[in-house]
Amino acid sequence: MIEEMESDIAGRCACGEIEYHVISxxxxxxxxxxxxxxxxxxxTFVSVALFNEKDLIIHSGYPRYFRSxxxxxxxxxxxxxxxxxxxxxxxxxxxxxxxxIKPGMLICI
Structure with a gap:
């Protein structure tokens, strides 16, 4: 399935404050x-799409991080x-x- 995905993928949070795209x-x-x-x-699990961090571009907003x-x-x-x-x-x-990145948040552009 990964081979079929476009190379420019975007996403945003529910309220739209944080918008981003990934260039890989x-x-x-x-x-x-x-x-x-x-x-x-x-x-029972978390779904994950794994990327190089350098390929993530955040256009708006600032995510907050919690360390566990x-x-x-x-x-x-x-x-x-x-x-x-x-x-x-x-x-x-x-x-x-x-x-x-949570795969449910991603769309191909």
Missing amino acids: KPLAMFNCHCGDCQKASGG YGETGRWTDRGFCQNCGTPLFAKGEIAPGLIS
Whole structure:
């Protein structure tokens, strides 16, 4: 499925305060079932589209990040809109230079 996606992908939070686009295809897409992601999502997993952080361009707004520590002791910064609370991004100690974006927020442009 990744091969079929366009290389310019955009997204925004629910209220529209934060708008962004990514200038590359995802490196991977998967569901994470770790305990920390279950707590963050309130469900059994979090869906992830993984990109190089340098390819993310934020056009408007400023996400707020919350740092949490998982079962392994490694940190993850989870980014969300300060206005509407929409979860948007995550980046962590385990994968420097990479950022995950919630795939449900993405559209091809």
